[in-house]
Amino acid sequence: MSDQKPTTITVLIPVYNECGTLEPLVEGITHSLSGMRHRILFVDDGSTDGSYEQLCALRERFDTIDLIKFRRNFGKSAALAAGFARAEGDLLFTMDADLQDDPKEIPRFIEKLNEGYDLVSGWKAVRHDPWNKTFPSKVYNAIVERLTGLTIHDVNCGFKLYRMEVVKQLRIYGDQHRLIPVYAASLGYRIGEITVEHHPRTYGMSKYGFKRFSRGALDLATAIFLTHHLFTPGHFFGRVGVILGGLGGLSLLVAALGLCVKSHLVLAVLAIAGVVLIVGGLLAAGLGLCTELALRQFVDPAPYAYISEERVKRNDT
Numbered sequence: 001m002s003d004q005k006p007t008t009i010t011v012l013i014p015v016y017n018e019c020g021t022l023e024p025l026v027e028g029i030t031h032s033l034s035g036m037r038h039r040i041l042f043v044d045d046g047s048t049d050g051s052y053e054q055l056c057a058l059r060e061r062f063d064t065i066d067l068i069k070f071r072r073n074f075g076k077s078a079a080l081a082a083g084f085a086r087a088e089g090d091l092l093f094t095m096d097a098d099l100q101d102d103p104k105e106i107p108r109f110i111e112k113l114n115e116g117y118d119l120v121s122g123w124k125a126v127r128h129d130p131w132n133k134t135f136p137s138k139v140y141n142a143i144v145e146r147l148t149g150l151t152i153h154d155v156n157c158g159f160k161l162y163r164m165e166v167v168k169q170l171r172i173y174g175d176q177h178r179l180i181p182v183y184a185a186s187l188g189y190r191i192g193e194i195t196v197e198h199h200p201r202t203y204g205m206s207k208y209g210f211k212r213f214s215r216g217a218l219d220l221a222t223a224i225f226l227t228h229h230l231f232t233p234g235h236f237f238g239r240v241g242v243i244l245g246g247l248g249g250l251s252l253l254v255a256a257l258g259l260c261v262k263s264h265l266v267l268a269v270l271a272i273a274g275v276v277l278i279v280g281g282l283l284a285a286g287l288g289l290c291t292e293l294a295l296r297q298f299v300d301p302a303p304y305a306y307i308s309e310e311r312v313k314r315n316d317t
Contacts, residue, residue, distance in 0.1 A: 008037040008089030011106075014079035015055070016045040018097040022054050026062055028103035041066045042097075043083050046073035076158075077177040084167045092167045096158045098201055105196050109161035117192035118166050119184050121152055122159030124198035140220075147224060148182050152193045155181050159196055163189075179223045186227035241285030248277030 011029055015022070022042075029040055042065065044052040052069055059065040068082055080094065093109065095101050101122065112120045127134050137156065144155050156178040166189050170180065181191050225236065251274030255267045 007091060008039075009033065009091040009093055009106075009110075010039045010041055010083075010087040010089045011093045011095065012041045012043070012080065012083040012087060013095055013097050014043050014045055014076050014083070015047060015051050015097045016073060017047045017049040017051060019047070019049045019051045019054050021097055021099040022051065022058060025097060025099055025103065026058050026065065029106070030062060030064065032103040032106050037089075038064060039066055039089065040064050041068070041083050041087060043068045043079040044070060045075070045079045046070050075175065077172050077175055080177050081172045084170065084172065087164065087167060090164055092162045092164055094158055094160045094162075100199050100201055101159045102197055102199060105159070105194075106161075108194055108196075109159075112192050112194050113161055113163070115192065116190060118163045118189035119181060120161045120192040120194060121154065121181055122157045122196040123153040123193050124157065124159075125153075125195045127198050144179070144182065144220060147220065148185075148227075150182055150185050150191065152181060152191060155179060175219050176223065178219055182223050182227060237284045237287050237289075241281040241283075243281070244277045244284060245281030248274045248279075248281060250274075251277060 011033070013025070026040060029038075040062070042055050044055060044067065052067075055065070055067055059067060066086075068086065070079070070082075083094075084092070091110070091113070093106055095103070105122070109120050109122070137154070141153060141155055145151055158177075160180070162184075166184050166187075169187060170183055172180065176183070185191050251270045253274075255271040255274060
């Protein structure tokens with residue numbers, strides 16, 4: 001008999017006003033994972049349509065269900081972060097509660113993960129969503145791939161399987177759930193992708209809006225900064241300071257020499273712009289130094305998040 005323990009998977013599902021989908025969703029997950037040890041962890045993100053009451057009723061029927069309830073709607077990142085902190089087992093699977101993603105796909109994710117990946121993301125090659133959701137998503141994913149080098153088709157797909165180690169290393173807040181694969185890849189984890197079937201929405205309403213696209217752009221800028229300059233902010237702000245200072249110096253030089261400029265007004269504008277740019281450059285450089293000092297004071301220098309294995313001989317104390 002093998003001493004290897006069975007793999008345990010937690011299925012984490014944020015819920016916000018999806019009362020009509022919850023029963024078939026639980027039944028589908030239970031059927032899909034019938035031969036595997038599993039828990040289904042729902043995080044009710046301030047639903048007002050009776051979703052939590054429906055989950056409580058389902059919990060009476062299915063002993064695999066765990067519940068977390070938020071006092072109000074805090075957003076998907078907060079729901080995922082709460083679930084990440086409380087999830088147990090070997091694997092964590094995340095999916096939305098709207099039934100557009102099919103639980104029958106879960107075993108295929110596990111097969112892909114077993115090929116040597118640490119995180120597997122779904123790709124809805126054929127999407128049954130309106131154009132004002134699919135088009136911004138395609139643009140956003142193209143920009144993410146260009147700026148981060150992560151070559152997956154849909155970085156924001158909620159249909160994902162993780163090794164639990166990955167989940168415990170991630171700190172998700174704000175709206176950073178959109179870029180989880182970017183953060184995981186920056187820590188050296190292997191990211192895989194599979195195509196999945198996508199169903200039209202039959203219950204509830206989409207939570208998507210154009211403002212999410214603008215938020216996503218800001219989140220991407222944050223992700224690039226954190227994954228490249230988390231422990232070297234002085235380098236980033238220093239480069240900004242050098243660029244601004246150089247432009248300011250050039251403006252002052254042109255203003256002082258009056259090169260190719262005959263208008264006194266233009267010369268005055270160049271002089272003022274030069275001073276502003278130089279001051280901005282000095283402030284950027286100073287900000288970089290201040291953040292470096294803060295890191296030295298408050299950040300543990302040991303990069304535990306980067307360690308995948310330790311083989312260290314320790315002396316007994």
